[in-house]
Structures are given as C-alpha cells and as structure tokens.
Amino acid sequence: MSIQLPIYMDYQATTPLDPRVLEEMLPYFNEKFGNAASRNHSYGWEAEKAVDIAREKLANVIGADPREIIFTSGATESDNMALKGVAEMYKSKGKHIVTSMIEHKAIIDSAKRLETWGYDVTYIEPPEDGITTAEMVEDAIREDTILVSIMAVNNEIGVINPIREIGQLCRSKGILFHTDGTQGYGKIPIDVNEDFIDLMSITAHKIYGPKGVGALYVRRRKPRVRLAALIDGGGHERGMRSGTLNVSGIVGFGKAAELCQQEMAEEAIRLSNMRDKFKATMMESLEEVHVNGHETKRIPGNLNLSFPYVEGESLIMGIKDVAVSSGSACTSASLEPSYVLKAMGRGDELAHSSIRFGFGRFTTQEEVDYVAEKLVDVVNRLREMSPLYEMVKEGIDLSTVEWAHH
Secondary structure: OOOOOOEEOEOOOOOOOOHHHHHHHHHHOOOOOOOOOOOOOHHHHHHHHHHHHHHHHHHHHOOOOHHHEEEEOOHHHHHHHHHHHHHHHOOOOOOEEEEEOOOOHHHHHHHHHHHHOOOEEEEEOOOOOOOOOHHHHHHHOOOOEEEEEOOOEOOOOOEEOOHHHHHHHHHHHOOEEEEEOOOOOOOOOOOOOOOOOOEEEEEOOOOOOOOOOEEEEEOOOOOOOOOOOOOOOOOOHHHOOOOOOOHHHHHHHHHHHHHHHHHHHHHHHHHHHHHHHHHHHHHHHOOOOEEOOOOOOEOOOEEEEEOOOOOHHHHHHHOOOEEOEOOOOOOOOOOOOOHHHHHOOOOHHHHHOEEEEEOOOOOOHHHHHHHHHHHHHHHHHHHHOOHHHHHHHOOOOHHHOOOOOO
16 A cells, blocks of 8 residues: 655644534535624524534533533633633732643743733643642642643643642632643543533644634633633623634534544544554664653553654654654744753753654554654664764763863
C-alpha cells in the first residue's frame, strides 16, 4: 500500500473536519442562512432551532443542561471569558486566583492581564510527571481565593489532571472551579456534576469540527455562576456573550460532539494501541528516549518524546514530510524551548529535543509504522553527527563538563 505524503501527526494542534460534520454544515451557508436572533420569521426560527439542537448535543457529552452552554469564537475566548468574567463579577469576595505554570497561554496570559488589574495569581509548578494534584491546589488556596483554573488535559504532553479531586476540593471551600477542557472534551469522559466543574472551555476544531467556534460551560445552579461580559451588544447568549451566532459553525460543532460521544470508547482503544506500538518501536530501536509527562495518565492520542543529543528543529526537518510539532502550535513561532517542559523541570536540552506526536481519527497504522521507521533512521543519523552523543558514548557525564565561553 502506498502512503500519501505528507502525513498529519499534529492532532493536538488541530484536526481535519470530519466529512459527516461538513455535510451537516453545508445547508446553513446558503438555503438555511437565517440569523438565530431573528424572532419574526421562519428563517430565524430555523436557525435558532439548529442552534438549540447543537447546544443539546454539546451538553450531552458532559452531562450539562443545554442552557449552560454559551457559544464563543473558540477556547481562547472562553478562557478569557471565564477568568476575566469571574474576576470582575466576584471581586468583592476576593482577588486571588490559582492556576498552573503549564496551562495554555490563553489562561496564563489572561491571568497575567488580571495581575495588571490588581489581582493576585498563584501559578502552581507541577512536578516532572506534569500532573497538578488537588494537594498542590490546596496548598495554593487562600482565604481570598475566588477561582481555581486547572486544565483537564495538557495540550503539549497530553497528561490528564485529577479534575474531580480538584473540583471537589474547590466545591468544599466555596471556590469556583474552571477547567480548560479543550484537549479532553470528547476524548475522555468528563461530567460537570460528578467532577464538580463550574466553568469549562471547549472548542470545535480539536474534535473534528470547524475552526472559529467554541463554547463555555457556565453552571446555572448550586452554585449559580455569574459572569461579567467581555463583549456587550444585543444580549445574546444569556447576556454573557453578545454577537450574531455562527450558525453553520455551531451546527458543525454539535455534530462533531455527537460523533465523539458515540465513538469515544472505541476511538480511545484504537488510538492507545497505535500510540503504544509506536512508543514500543522507539524504545526498542533507539537508546535514550524520554517520555515527557506521566507514562499512563494521558489521553490516547498523544505522545511527547525527547531524543537527547538531537536538536528538535533538525529532527523536524529530518522528517519534514510528517507534520508534528515541538512545543505547541501556539508557541512554536518563537524558537524558545517549551515553557511547559521547562516548568516541569526538564532541562533546556530535553525541552529542545522534544516532539509531540498526535494521533487521531484519520491516522492509519501504516502511517504510524512509516513515521516510526523514518524517525529511527533520522535520530540515529543525527546522533552520529553529534559530538555530545560521542562524549556520552565514551562515558563522559555532560553535566560535569566545563564549557569554554567565547
């Protein structure tokens, strides 16, 4: 069987649109073009009905009430809305927020913005397995803490956080709990009630839906969460997020969510098997390969590996017909080593040689085998050219070497 190049292995950056999603969306571009806020005629009603159906499908995946789903332009907006909206609304209760150093930039940069507005933020530093535990959160909480924001799944290393324990802790202390669910939603079971989640950010383009549409789950009762709006206008989306809804995008988002719910269990098995076989090949064929993040507590479709003594950039060039990333799509524009890996205590060397492999719905076993074989060749070739690797082979401990500075 001939393999079609290039091969896409960056499913944590984005996913292709599932053809079934596209099919569902198409009518809403032309014949069903109504504005969901037009209450006076059938064009508007038809659009509104389509949006309501999508809301229900999205809510079903996480055991929420459809009225708790607020549509946004994506998870970045949802993250901004959750942090800034809660901070503004609850400032009389306190001005302290807890998050972690390896959250998505949309959370970290929103938190930094809040610091310039006079809020206090504690950034938890996770250990080497990349997991933020409830104990760490408890240590960071203060009397005046109003919000804890910890992601469900990390976008770079794919590790799953114990959000149920964190949620339970927050609930017991009367603190709101937000989770950035972008990489977990539709891939692992999440239930807003069993996991004590008050707010959750999600997006369509990580679950085989379109780009540019997302949602924020906002709890309606016990506790009722209130948000100050970032975007004001005609009072759309319970007044929390005004603006004409992206009906075709929302329809696609709903269909994508429904497909994830139906296929989650079997997809998880297929992707885990594929990933584990790939990992085993790496471990057997190469000396010194490090898995970044917890070995087992990770989503099925992610594997983040470091190949010491090889520059990540040259590795990516060496497999240039394979789409992978070092760091995350959001930060790879600056050639800095991954801030996520650095925060977890990985040295620059390992952070610089890390590669994220993302497996997804349309990845085939032939593709995975091809990439594994190609990667082994490239790593071996680059290591042969590496003076550092030669020194290590001779038994020299690199951490003790005095490097001459010119």
